[in-house]
Amino acid sequence: xxxxxxxxxxxxxxxxxxxxxxxxxxxxxxxxxxxxxxxxxxxxxxxxxxxxxx
Amino acid sequence: xxxxxxxxxxxxxxxxxxxxxxxxxxxxxxxxxxxxxxxxxxxxxxxxxxxxxxxxxxxxxxxxxxxxxxxxxxxxxxxxxxxxxxxxxxxxxxxxxxxxxxxxxxxxxxxxxxxxxxxxxxxxxxxxxxxxxxxxxxxxxxxxxxxxxxxxxxxxxxxxxxxxxxxxxxxxxxxxxxxxxxxxxxxxxxxxxxxxxxxxxxxxxxxxxxxxxxxxxxxxxxxxxxxxxxxxxxxxxxxxxxxxxxxxxxxxxxxxxxxxxxxxxxxxxxxxxxxxxxxxxxxxxxxxxxxxxxxxxxxxxxxxxxxxxxxxxxxxxxxxxxxxxxxxxxxxxxxxxxxxxxxxxxxxxxxxxxxxxxxxxxxxxxxxxxxxxxxxxxxxxxxxxxxxxxxxxxxxxxxxxxxxxxxxxxxxxxxxxxxxxxxxxxxxxxxxxxxxxxxxxxxxxxxxxxxxxxxxxxxxxxxxxxxxxxxxxxxxxxx
Numbered sequence: 001x002x003x004x005x006x007x008x009x010x011x012x013x014x015x016x017x018x019x020x021x022x023x024x025x026x027x028x029x030x031x032x033x034x035x036x037x038x039x040x041x042x043x044x045x046x047x048x049x050x051x052x053x054x
Numbered sequence: 055x056x057x058x059x060x061x062x063x064x065x066x067x068x069x070x071x072x073x074x075x076x077x078x079x080x081x082x083x084x085x086x087x088x089x090x091x092x093x094x095x096x097x098x099x100x101x102x103x104x105x106x107x108x109x110x111x112x113x114x115x116x117x118x119x120x121x122x123x124x125x126x127x128x129x130x131x132x133x134x135x136x137x138x139x140x141x142x143x144x145x146x147x148x149x150x151x152x153x154x155x156x157x158x159x160x161x162x163x164x165x166x167x168x169x170x171x172x173x174x175x176x177x178x179x180x181x182x183x184x185x186x187x188x189x190x191x192x193x194x195x196x197x198x199x200x201x202x203x204x205x206x207x208x209x210x211x212x213x214x215x216x217x218x219x220x221x222x223x224x225x226x227x228x229x230x231x232x233x234x235x236x237x238x239x240x241x242x243x244x245x246x247x248x249x250x251x252x253x254x255x256x257x258x259x260x261x262x263x264x265x266x267x268x269x270x271x272x273x274x275x276x277x278x279x280x281x282x283x284x285x286x287x288x289x290x291x292x293x294x295x296x297x298x299x300x301x302x303x304x305x306x307x308x309x310x311x312x313x314x315x316x317x318x319x320x321x322x323x324x325x326x327x328x329x330x331x332x333x334x335x336x337x338x339x340x341x342x343x344x345x346x347x348x349x350x351x352x353x354x355x356x357x358x359x360x361x362x363x364x365x366x367x368x369x370x371x372x373x374x375x376x377x378x379x380x381x382x383x384x385x386x387x388x389x390x391x392x393x394x395x396x397x398x399x400x401x402x403x404x405x406x407x408x409x410x411x412x413x414x415x416x417x418x419x420x421x422x423x424x425x426x427x428x429x430x431x432x433x434x435x436x437x438x439x440x441x442x443x444x445x446x447x448x449x450x451x452x453x454x455x456x457x458x459x460x461x462x463x464x465x466x467x468x469x470x471x472x473x474x475x476x477x478x479x480x481x482x483x484x485x486x487x488x489x490x491x492x493x494x495x496x497x498x499x500x501x502x503x504x505x506x507x508x509x510x511x512x513x514x515x516x517x518x519x520x521x522x523x524x525x526x527x528x529x530x531x532x533x
Contacts, residue, residue: 002390005080012081012450016150021161026148028447029140037317041136044339045129049285052125054118054277 075123079152081451082304087150089305091315098319100242101370103249107324108363110291111185111331112341113420117271117280117287120265123332126284128325134292135321137509138434139313141438142300145449147312153300154384156455159531160440163458164468173429178378179296179404180422182220184373185367185414186409191344192360192367199348199476200357204403208412216409219364220402223371227398241369245362246323252350253330253360259350261339268336274493278500283493289505290423293430295320298377315518320468342416375401396417423502424490432480435512436473444512444520444532453531462531470520470530480512 044049089097114123143319145156157166190212194205249315271281299320303312331343338346344363348356378401383389389397410413415422439446450462458464465471486505488495495504525532 002387005390009080009455012083013455015083016081016451021084022375023083023087023150024308025087025150025306026313027309028148029313033310033313037313041132045133048125048129048198052122052281054122054281 056063066517067342073099079155079383082150087305087307089311089464090307091311094306094311095303095315095318096242098315099246100319100366101302101373102320102323103242103245103366103472105325106181106184106294106370107327108343108385109188109341109419110324110333110423111328111333112335112343113423114284114328114334115270115335115341116420117284118273119268120333120336122281122284124177124329125330126281126288127332129339130285130288130290131292131321131325131328132317134289135295135316135324137434138293138295138299138318139303139320141441142296143312144309144447145441146242147303147306147309149446149449149451149454150304151451151454152304153297154381154382156300156441156449157437158454158461159445160437160470161465161472161473162463162465162468163461164505165465165470165473167385168469168474170385170434173297174378174381174431175404176438178374178401179408180415181374182371182402182405183216183408183415183446184419184422185371186216186405189219189364190214190340190409190412191369191416192347192364195344195348195358196357198418199353200411207345212412215411216412217366217406218349220371220406220409220435223368223375224395224398225373226368227372228395241362243308245359245366248351248355248359248362249327249330250356252334255350255352255355256330256333260494265332265333265337269342271335271339276500282495282500282503286427286503286505287420287423289431289503290427292329293434293505294423294426296375298435299381301377302527317351371402371405391428417419421491421493424488424493426510427505428481428490431484431508432477432512435480435509436476436516437522438509439476439513439516440473440520443517446533450531460483465524465529470524472524473516476512476516476519479515480508483511484508490528 016023111123111127113127114127118126123195142153145151146153147158154166154170157169161169191207193215194207194209194212197203197211198205206484239491262267262308270280274283295316303316306315308311334343338349340346344360347359347363351359375398377396381398382397382401392400441449453461453463455461458468484490484504484507485505486496487499489504520530520532524530
């Protein structure tokens with residue numbers, strides 16, 4: 001990696017690792033969302049595959 | 055991809071600073087995450103509706119009629135997109151890193167290089183070739199309808215148009231993708247409107263009962279097998295987002311913004327366009343969307359739709375090529391020294407060769423989707439198992455960029471054999487269930503599909519190997 005990019009990378013890592021770094025993106029998908037999508041995918045898939053079965 | 059357009063990054067303007075963050079795959083800072091919910095949704099819709107959905111719908115029409123097509127298009131795309139989104143979007147969005155950087159935690163640095171050397175030439179070249187050929191055919195059909203020419207789908211003029219499309223994409227990439235963001239914002243809604251208009255026209259010509267009675271174009275004659283073949287095609291379409299969607303999601307502002315727009319765009323828009331593509335293919339007896347758009351919509355609407363298709367495909371080629379450039383830079387530091395025009399041109403060369411054989415590439419689309427599934431479903435499985443089950447959704451950012459001797463993701467000389475063995479196990483399961491080139495299948499295939507068992511076996515193998523071999527040897531930073 002060129003020196004200027006290496007310095008840029010170190011700067012970014014320093015910023016992201018600092019205690020003051022508060023990024024709402026740095027989180028997991030909330031559990032209710034996971035539960036909702038799991039149930040919806042399962043329910044919709046079973047129903048539709050049954051409905052469309054030749 | 056369109057991610058670059060909204061990020062404000064310009065690949066053609068050097069590799070340091072902000073541009074380097076995108077091009078060199080550095081972690082993004084908070085102010086560089088510029089996509090909110092509707093921005094990301096809009097990008098996903100425009101990406102999804104950019105014609106591959108029509109092609110997928112046409113492929114489904116080979117196997118099943120309308121009702122089964124709706125079921126398989128919805129379920130296949132839904133399951134594929136959810137698996138891909140959970141696997142690739144979550145880590146890339148959480149840490150702001152490019153997907154192939156995050157994958158170092160699974161395969162190791164050199165393992166990712168091996169992966170890229172296998173994936174890039176095949177996936178990038180074939181997708182770009184398919185899109186370019188579709189542009190060539192679309193413009194040929196517009197010329198035939200509007201100018202009264204009689205050009206064949208594989209004529210030298212069509213091939214010339216394919217090459218012109220690739221050249222246009224390259225030229226626009228030189229100007230920087232930012233210039234295309236405004237065009238994208240117009241094309242996506244326009245194409246969506248034209249697509250829905252196609253559905254209205256189709257429903258005026260055919261009653262739902264007539265559509266339901268239409269026969270598939272090339273069925274095997276075994277209803278359950280045809281049904282699962284169609285489902286497998288759609289699973290392949292959903293899973294095929296694996297290589298690009300993580301790079302898009304890293305520009306989003308929250309995990310919810312990184313996830314749900316995929317279901318509206320990549321799933322919803324794909325399912326609608328795929329269903330319309332399938333119904334039109336059934337009605338007009340041809341799986342190629344560029345041949346039925348004018349018969350469905352008439353000269354004006356059909357030609358307009360084909361022109362939008364061509365424009366949307368050019369932006370997709372640009373996006374794929376840009377994403378490919380991000381990946382190539384992971385291969386060797388020497389690529390950093392290549393000027394952007396040269397690098398982007400090199401990435402378009404394989405597709406430029408493939409468009410000279412338009413029939414061979416384009417008409418084998420459903421086999422291509424199965425090959426994509428053969429490759430991607432195990433990759434999706436190993437990444438899912440590693441990130442969600444083994445690492446409990448925690449990566450160490452600095453170690454993703456450190457030398458192998460210092461990084462917890464160093465594995466064995468930057469290579470994690472357990473991940474590759476798991477992927478091979480998944481691919482072997484896929485091949486045991488379905489031959490992606492001939493669609494000959496095992497007796498269990500109609501009940502299981504091939505992609506889902508491949509995903510599950512890969513994930514289980516990776517968990518087992520990591521817990522019994524990798525972790526006890528204190529490699530990979532697993533806790």
